Amino acid sequence: MKSTVARVASAVGALALTLTAAGCGGSDDGSSSADGKSSVTFWGWAPGYAQAVKAFNASHPDIKVTYQAVQPGAKGGYQKMLNAVKAGNAPCLAQLGYETLPSFAAQGALQDVSAEVSADDQADFQEAAWKSVSLGEQVFGAPVDTGPMALFYNKKVFDKLGLKPPATWAEYRTAAEKIHAADPKHYVSSPYLNYDYAGLAWQADAGWFATKGDAWQVTMDSPGNKKIADYWQGLADDHLISNAPMYDQGWYTGLGNGDIATVVGAVWQAGVIKGGTKAGAGQWAVAPMPQWDANAPKAGNAGGSATAVLKGCDDTKAAWEFAHWLSTDPTTYGTLIEKAALYPAAKKLLDLPQLNKADPYFGGQNIYPVFAEAAAQVGTDWTWGPLMTKTAADLDDGLGKAWAGKSSIADALSDAQKKTLAEMGKQGLKTTP
Amino acid sequence: MSHSSAPGAVAAAPPGARASGRPVRHRPLSRAAKPLLFCAPFLVLFAGMYLAPIIYAAVSSLSTIRRSGLGLTAPTKVFDPLGNYTRALHDDAFIGSLGRVALFGVVQVPVMLGLALGLALLLDAKSARGKGFFRLAGFLPYAVPGVSAALIWSFMYSPLSSPVNRLLAHAGVTMPFFGSDVVLWSVANIVTWSWAGYNTIIIYAALQSIPAEVLEAARVDGAGAFRTAWSIKVPAVRGALVLTTVFSVIGSAQLFNEPAVLQPVSAGSISSAFTPIMSAQSAVAAGNYPYAAAQSVILALLVGVVSITFFKITGRRESA
Numbered sequence: 001m002k003s004t005v006a007r008v009a010s011a012v013g014a015l016a017l018t019l020t021a022a023g024c025g026g027s028d029d030g031s032s033s034a035d036g037k038s039s040v041t042f043w044g045w046a047p048g049y050a051q052a053v054k055a056f057n058a059s060h061p062d063i064k065v066t067y068q069a070v071q072p073g074a075k076g077g078y079q080k081m082l083n084a085v086k087a088g089n090a091p092c093l094a095q096l097g098y099e100t101l102p103s104f105a106a107q108g109a110l111q112d113v114s115a116e117v118s119a120d121d122q123a124d125f126q127e128a129a130w131k132s133v134s135l136g137e138q139v140f141g142a143p144v145d146t147g148p149m150a151l152f153y154n155k156k157v158f159d160k161l162g163l164k165p166p167a168t169w170a171e172y173r174t175a176a177e178k179i180h181a182a183d184p185k186h187y188v189s190s191p192y193l194n195y196d197y198a199g200l201a202w203q204a205d206a207g208w209f210a211t212k213g214d215a216w217q218v219t220m221d222s223p224g225n226k227k228i229a230d231y232w233q234g235l236a237d238d239h240l241i242s243n244a245p246m247y248d249q250g251w252y253t254g255l256g257n258g259d260i261a262t263v264v265g266a267v268w269q270a271g272v273i274k275g276g277t278k279a280g281a282g283q284w285a286v287a288p289m290p291q292w293d294a295n296a297p298k299a300g301n302a303g304g305s306a307t308a309v310l311k312g313c314d315d316t317k318a319a320w321e322f323a324h325w326l327s328t329d330p331t332t333y334g335t336l337i338e339k340a341a342l343y344p345a346a347k348k349l350l351d352l353p354q355l356n357k358a359d360p361y362f363g364g365q366n367i368y369p370v371f372a373e374a375a376a377q378v379g380t381d382w383t384w385g386p387l388m389t390k391t392a393a394d395l396d397d398g399l400g401k402a403w404a405g406k407s408s409i410a411d412a413l414s415d416a417q418k419k420t421l422a423e424m425g426k427q428g429l430k431t432t433p
Numbered sequence: 434m435s436h437s438s439a440p441g442a443v444a445a446a447p448p449g450a451r452a453s454g455r456p457v458r459h460r461p462l463s464r465a466a467k468p469l470l471f472c473a474p475f476l477v478l479f480a481g482m483y484l485a486p487i488i489y490a491a492v493s494s495l496s497t498i499r500r501s502g503l504g505l506t507a508p509t510k511v512f513d514p515l516g517n518y519t520r521a522l523h524d525d526a527f528i529g530s531l532g533r534v535a536l537f538g539v540v541q542v543p544v545m546l547g548l549a550l551g552l553a554l555l556l557d558a559k560s561a562r563g564k565g566f567f568r569l570a571g572f573l574p575y576a577v578p579g580v581s582a583a584l585i586w587s588f589m590y591s592p593l594s595s596p597v598n599r600l601l602a603h604a605g606v607t608m609p610f611f612g613s614d615v616v617l618w619s620v621a622n623i624v625t626w627s628w629a630g631y632n633t634i635i636i637y638a639a640l641q642s643i644p645a646e647v648l649e650a651a652r653v654d655g656a657g658a659f660r661t662a663w664s665i666k667v668p669a670v671r672g673a674l675v676l677t678t679v680f681s682v683i684g685s686a687q688l689f690n691e692p693a694v695l696q697p698v699s700a701g702s703i704s705s706a707f708t709p710i711m712s713a714q715s716a717v718a719a720g721n722y723p724y725a726a727a728q729s730v731i732l733a734l735l736v737g738v739v740s741i742t743f744f745k746i747t748g749r750r751e752s753a
Contacts, residue, residue, distance in 0.1 A: 107508065108508065243592060250593030399701070427720075428501055430502050430503070
């Protein structure tokens with residue numbers, strides 16, 4: 001019986017051990033193994049990353065990168081990363097959207113790697129992208145891609161009405177009226193939410209956040225933002241905007257049958273439209289974003305991500321080396337463009353052959369020069385807030401109502417600002433008007 | 434709790450001796466230790482997988498997080514047992530979400546269980562045909578994962594695709610499924626669709642336990658089908674009704690899947706703090722885990738109080 005007790009006890013012990021081990025999915029946080037080889041773990045979700053890591057390992061015998069695919073950030077990946085940082089077993093590197101990066105920083109989940117970064121490294125990247133991964137003197141990772149914006153428009157609908165792609169927002173409004181007047185089922189566009197809406201504000205330099213010394217400024221209800229809000233509110237009030245939610249099946253249908261005539265969106269929308277609307281093949285084309293001031297053209301940005309270094313990484317040198325390589329190696333990046341429709345943050349990659357070819361879906365147009373031009377016009381002063389996930393959710397609560405005519409976009413912005421300031425205050429973050 | 438046998442307390446009989454045909458143990462485990470030993474695997478799992486997270490949440494809800502300046506370093510926790518609770522009780526969004534699921538429960542639970550009871554009685558009726566088919570058909574929606582069900586219904590509700598509204602359009606009316614006042618009941622409809630059949634089966638199973646002679650006696654006494662249902666069958670499934678009510682109340686409190694899936698297409702009618710669980714989620718989105726934990730604890734306590742009260746009210750000993 002004694003042996004039975006021992007058996008049960010050891011079984012229970014083993015079970016407990018197994019559970020503990022399972023609870024801490026083994027991940028190493030960058031260490032050097034006995035043979036002097038650095039090893040770095042990388043969590044991400046972009047298609048093509050696994051292949052990129054293979055290529056890196058083949059060409060860098062002194063560093064071993066282990067890639068683990070996780071859920072896309074907003075679908076649980078970010079939560080997993082934050083939990084791993086809390087538990088002290090986070091990977092060295094993680095894919096992280098620019099908009100979420102400050103939130104990670106504000107949870108103490110990122111590691112400053114500025115010591116590893118040379119001036120040449122920094123010069124490799126577009127300024128706006130570089131600003132997205134750095135706060136003051138600190139650098140938290142390498143920019144991978146950006147989301148310069150342009151106007152996707154249904155050329156078939158425009159041609160039928162004798163319309164040209166609008167060069168200014170005033171012309172865009174005129175086009176909206178004509179499109180809807182010609183067919184009451186046709187609308188110029190659909191409601192924009194969270195980061196897609198942010199891109200519209202970004203173009204007009206209507207920032208949402210700024211840092212001033214050691215305090216945050218929240219400026220979502222600034223006069224600049226009010227101007228953008230009132231413009232779109234005007235379109236919504238006059239029923240010129242469809243009620244199809246973006247990325248919903250009804251939206252894809254509308255893109256294919258002419259009900260939704262334009263999408264103001266980032267370069268990756270090309271992949272979204274192509275993938276979701278087979279019926280739109282040959283109908284769509286790309287033009288520069290309509291301008292507020294035709295003499296000083298500007299573009300907004302929506303999306304883009306970095307390879308960020310998480311807190312607890314021991315081998316920041318190897319981590320930075322891989323992150324920099326992933327963002328700048330031409331062969332690897334060419335594959336990423338084909339697989340994930342990424343648009344490089346590194347300047348020298350903008351003339352890759354993959355970014356210079358006619359696309360039959362867009363009626364044989366080579367759409368990339370439009371985005372290359374836009375990328376150079378993206379304002380560099382945009383800053384994301386420290387509680388961005390919450391801010392975006394609060395904003396969407398208001399925007400959803402506003403587009404449906406139950407509230408206004410301006411109110412949505414000022415409500416989101418109030419709630420963000422309240423939460424920042426509760427957590428003790430310093431704010432200044 | 435269990436006192437292990439002292440080293441000296443060895444059984445008197447010499448090793449190997451047999452008393453009444455049983456081998457004598459060298460070191461008998463105390464009576465209390467033995468069941469514990471058999472339960473050990475369960476207890477370990479229960480403690481690790483069930484108690485630990487609950488205790489962790491309760492403990493973490495007693496601190497508030499503190500950051501300073503731009504907050505670019507890990508936040509610290511300050512022990513402030515009432516901080517998060519005070520905040521939650523003054524948080525309009527959270528209190529609103531509690532009120533919303535309370536209203537939801539008060540309306541949806543009786544409607545769904547009334548429906549389930551009616552269906553169960555119909556299935557149990559002598560004249561019912563195709564019982565197997567209807568049992569399965571009623572149960573099938575329960576087998577559809579909640580998120581998938583919500584997606585199917587979001588297509589049914591969406592102003593762009595709703596086949597319901599397409600039919601109604603011929604009559605010149607539309608149903609605003611996502612109207613601010615309607616959306617809660619659109620969600621209730623999905624939940625009812627998913628769970629009515631499941632509850633029907635539970636109640637139907639309880640009906641099967643009524644002795645045939647009781648029903649026979651009722652028939653001999655001249656009771657019709659309705660009278661039998663009301664006076665014999667309904668009292669007999671009381672226990673099942675209490676159980677399904679408590680489960681449904683807990684389900685209402687934990688409402689999450691359906692509103693979360695409908696949110697993006699709801700034209701702002703479903704906010705990010707529509708239900709208490711969504712409200713806690715939005716605290717997580719703000720990186721404020723202790724505040725999310727406090728909201729969860731409040732919700733759990735409320736559900737506990739409601740369930741216990743309900744059991745107390747209905748808790749008279751069931752008479753056969």
